[in-house]
Amino acid sequence: MTNKEERPAGCVLRLFGAPEQTVQKAVEALPDTWQGTVHCRSRGAETLVALQSSTPQQLHRAVQQLRTSLALALYGEGEQTLAAAAVQALEQHRKLLVCSDTAAGALLETRLENLPGAEKVFDFGAMSYANTALTARLSRKLRKAPQAEPARTLARVQVMQKLTGAALTVGCVELPQSRLLLVGGKKGCWLRCLASDENPGLWLLDMLRRAACGLPQAGGTNWQPYGRAVPDAALTPASLTAEQSASPRPKRRRLGKALVVLLLLALAALAAGWYYTGGDLAALPQKLQSLGAESLPHAGARLV
Known part of the structure; x- marks a missing residue:
């Protein structure tokens, strides 16, 4: 009695609308334990990914991983048409x-x-x-x-x-x-x-x-x-x-952002001063001085 040779297991995944770089990245992400072969063939926007492995278990794991990473573009397997x-x-x-x-x-x-x-x-x-x-x-x-x-x-x-x-x-x-x-x-x-x-x-x-x-x-x-x-x-x-x-966008400089923040803070301070002095910004130093004097304890006052 002779043992039959085990045939390699294979599967073909059918994709549409997946960029070539996306497919290549998904194939390269297969684990190091993958010992099978992967062949990709594209025609227009359609791509066929053919996988072959010596064991069905290993093929199943690889197919499941590619199904997940290429789920949006995957429309079928084997002979299924779009x-x-x-x-x-x-x-x-x-x-x-x-x-x-x-x-x-x-x-x-x-x-x-x-x-x-x-x-x-x-x-x-x-x-x-x-x-x-x-x-x-x-x-x-x-x-x-x-x-x-x-x-x-x-x-x-x-x-x-x-x-x-x-x-x-x-x-x-x-x-x-x-x-x-x-x-x-x-x-x-x-x-x-x-x-x-x-x-x-x-x-x-x-x-x-x-x-x-x-x-x-x-x-x-x-x-x-x-x-x-x-x-x-x-x-x-x-x-x-x-x-x-795909062309790179110019990077915004941090200095520009810092200047915008400082400008907003200056405008906020100006608005606060205008409100506090009733529109008379010239009186702002005197107002601030009197505010500081009022906050100090007067002579004869007892600190609690």
Whole structure:
């Protein structure tokens, strides 16, 4: 009887929206007792982390540690797709999804149409952008809305959310040399501006997954309340924004802080003197002298 050789245990973690430095730091933080191998492969914003170990116990401990440190970006394991993870999150948290325009619908329809359970969380346009009666109501509601983009798409998302009662409403607008994705709730939208070489469908799925689970969005995604102007920073592709925000900020000098404190103390003393003398600051020395004299014991007084 021969003993069978024990096969190495392996696992693949799937991440989206995690910076390369974050993944590398999490892998380097594995304990010294880890004797397995880790291979990372990135394509766009998606990263696969493949782990292999000689023992299942050691693999389990390493996977659990990476799950914890990369929890926000982790959407699945093995062969699970980001689309399946988004549908699962929407279904688990009972979130209904609609699109406010055909551009957003085109990004999602082809990715969700063959997934089990997708029809429970996504209307595929039947009750939203592909519904003639509802789009007519939408047009009437948008008569007074701004005509310029992206303010009009933001208003469209808000109105569609109110008309359908959906938990999440998606919008998409083409900008010069970029594309803006919107995932709206009741009070506002998450905005993400993408460069032309980024995958808008995958980014939209990850934004939906995080929104459904109540997780923070990936870095570079902005929150925009309804009724407010979209800042220019939100219309810059997030990859460029990340590079600009990495530049060091000038340090404030302690001397400047000390001067501010001294100035405030001087103003406080001046205000106290003004109040004590009734506005006659010239009489302040005499007032202080008389105050000191009154505090001394008079002749013939007995100290107790």
